Amino acid sequence: MRNRNLTTILLFVLLLGLWGCNEQSPTVKDITKFKIVYTNITENGVKNIQNCANWYIDFSRIKRTVVYKDKIICVGFNGGFACLNSSDLKQNTVLENKLNTDFFTNATIYQDTLFAEKFDKLFFWDSDKWVEYLRPLPINYFDLLLEDKTYAFYSSCMGEFGSILFAYNKTTGKTKAEFTTCPNSVVKTNLGYYVGTHLYHISGWSGSYIIKDVEKLKTVPDSLKNTEGRFDIDPRFTFIQDTSLEARNNYLPFKFSIAKETIDTNSTYFHPDMMLVASFNSRGKMYHIIDPRVFEKKEQKFIGTVMNDTLKVIDTLENCTAETVFQFGNTTIINEEFYGEGFTMIRNDTIFKVTFTTLHPNYQGPNHDGYQLTTDQSKKPTAHINYTFNYPDVKPGQPEREIEFAFGSKYKVVGNYGNGQDGNYIYINGDKTKLKFHDQWNFMEKIFVYDNRLFVFFKNLGNIGFKYGLIEVTNVEVFTQKYKE
Numbered sequence: 001m002r003n004r005n006l007t008t009i010l011l012f013v014l015l016l017g018l019w020g021c022n023e024q025s026p027t028v029k030d031i032t033k034f035k036i037v038y039t040n041i042t043e044n045g046v047k048n049i050q051n052c053a054n055w056y057i058d059f060s061r062i063k064r065t066v067v068y069k070d071k072i073i074c075v076g077f078n079g080g081f082a083c084l085n086s087s088d089l090k091q092n093t094v095l096e097n098k099l100n101t102d103f104f105t106n107a108t109i110y111q112d113t114l115f116a117e118k119f120d121k122l123f124f125w126d127s128d129k130w131v132e133y134l135r136p137l138p139i140n141y142f143d144l145l146l147e148d149k150t151y152a153f154y155s156s157c158m159g160e161f162g163s164i165l166f167a168y169n170k171t172t173g174k175t176k177a178e179f180t181t182c183p184n185s186v187v188k189t190n191l192g193y194y195v196g197t198h199l200y201h202i203s204g205w206s207g208s209y210i211i212k213d214v215e216k217l218k219t220v221p222d223s224l225k226n227t228e229g230r231f232d233i234d235p236r237f238t239f240i241q242d243t244s245l246e247a248r249n250n251y252l253p254f255k256f257s258i259a260k261e262t263i264d265t266n267s268t269y270f271h272p273d274m275m276l277v278a279s280f281n282s283r284g285k286m287y288h289i290i291d292p293r294v295f296e297k298k299e300q301k302f303i304g305t306v307m308n309d310t311l312k313v314i315d316t317l318e319n320c321t322a323e324t325v326f327q328f329g330n331t332t333i334i335n336e337e338f339y340g341e342g343f344t345m346i347r348n349d350t351i352f353k354v355t356f357t358t359l360h361p362n363y364q365g366p367n368h369d370g371y372q373l374t375t376d377q378s379k380k381p382t383a384h385i386n387y388t389f390n391y392p393d394v395k396p397g398q399p400e401r402e403i404e405f406a407f408g409s410k411y412k413v414v415g416n417y418g419n420g421q422d423g424n425y426i427y428i429n430g431d432k433t434k435l436k437f438h439d440q441w442n443f444m445e446k447i448f449v450y451d452n453r454l455f456v457f458f459k460n461l462g463n464i465g466f467k468y469g470l471i472e473v474t475n476v477e478v479f480t481q482k483y484k485e
Contacts, residue, residue: 033315034282034303035350039089043082045358045374047100052478055080055103056363056470059356060372064142064335065343066107067328068114068125071095074343074356077371078458078469079105082356086331089354098128103437105467106142109328110152115141120439138175138225139168145324146186146193151214153193157182160199167214176217181207185279185325187286194286196279196325204293206275277301278322280332282346289322289334303351319353320344338466363472365450368457371469381448387415394419405447407454411476415444426480434485442467 045057057080064075071092072084081104083096099116106117114125115133122141123130139152146153150170157163163182168175181197188194191210198206211217278289290302290313301322303315321340326333334344342355358372364379387403394400400418407413412427417438424435424444437444437458445459454476458468473479 034346036315036317036353037350038318038353038355040355040357041082041084041089041091042357042359043091045076045080045360046363047080049100049102050478050482052473052475052482054472054474055468056360056373056472057358058372058469059358060341061338062335062343062356063105063337064107065333065345066109066114066326067331067333068109072345073099073107073114075105075107076358077338077466079103079467081107084354089352099125099130101130103468104130108141108144110137110139110141110144110147117142119436137168138222139166145183145326146188148188151193153183153186155183163197165195166220167211167217169214175220176214177220178211178217181205184277184323187279187281187325187327189286194279196276196288198275198277198291204275206277208276208279278325278334280325280327280334280346282332283349289317289320291322317344317351317353319355365448365455368446368470371457373470379450381450384446384448386446387444391418397421401443403444403447407449407476411454413444413447413454413456417443426476428477428480433480435480436483436485437468440467 043059045059047055047057049055058077059074059080059082061077062074063077063079066073067086070086072086072089074082074084076082081096081099083092083099084090085092102118104116104118104123108115116123116125116130118130122133122136124133125131137152140154140156143154143156144152145155152168152170153165154168155163155165159182163180164177165180165183165186166175166177180195181199183195183197185196186193187196189210192212193214194208194210196206196208198204274293275291276288277291280287285305288304288311290304290311292300292302301317301320302313303317304311304313306312319341320334321336322334322344323337323339324335326335330347332346334346336343342353345352345354358374360374363373363375364377365373365375366377366381367373367375383405385403385405387401389401390398391400398419399416399421401415402417402421403413403415405413410429414425414427415438416423416425422438424438426433426435441461442458443460444456446457448455448457454473455470456473457470460466
């Protein structure tokens, strides 16, 4: 989870007008509570891919959720799409089946267009099919926090190691940037762009500030683009560490209080380690999701707003692990990424907490740590191998991680990772073909067989880039041809 080694926390606000407080000094009772709806959706987590593989998706955790026209599209923990009607949250299997034609592992919306990622390439949805997008902009499409007529804000978060907030000017094509704690929200206000940040590490930290003039931030030269033509966190970005505070307001602390009628507790609650983990506009005001950290109900978050320079809790929300926020018109999505369950959606006066129960029919094999499968585990693998970790005694020319598995007398699956040896391979009668699936530190952790069915499980060095997960190769030769590198 996003982290930072700090032992105390200060919460910050802007001027009273930033959050749309009325001049008549409203109280908690003057603000209508949100209607909170909890719903669970049963999803088929097995997707047939190109008639050569079955992909087992874990929808218990949702990597990213977007609103596309009148549909809500959710990306599973390891990829794949679940599709819901925006109006009633009912499943839309027609569009879902059209979207799940290949190993797409992320989704985003930019300029009202649906984009997806496949093997580190960018695709867009063209009526009823995916088309590769050959001229992408120099932005991280899958880390967008806000898009308006002028700017696209996105972040590059490396947890306790730092983060950069980028602002791409859609008119000039120039990118501005500043160092910050990992951003969770960028909200446009009448005073500028509000930025909310937080990290979890030891005692944790959250903060908020406003960028009054984006153009006063440092310009990032094109020479700092990475090999994919984008800007990302990089040691060469040290030149923006002295970003002038003239570009934003000073940090202004606010007081904190809880109306006793809003929480289920018999004691007065206050703790300095509370954190703001998400912020959003609704009904003409800005609201915040508050993690109280040491509250007696650890799974419970508070919903608060600022009145009379004081952050006041007006409601509670169960089971929300907020990471990032994006606003789609009148709908706000709180992404919980790899750490929570499902996603949270705010529309008008209603907050929807949506979770998934994933089914994996016709799979009776083993479970895998950190990956949820519905299986009775009644089928024991007849052959099984885990990768070998050679580090730190890596010999010259030897990979850090390696795996080799024979499937019958005709096929062999090989994976090498680290020490300049990255690659996945399938041998057919001794002929070697290099495969994809090794982008962003993904590697084959284990290979197993039951009922003469071949399964490969992909792991990642860190959850942030986790992709692929469990794949059953149903036709080795077709799979090899379609996914050769």
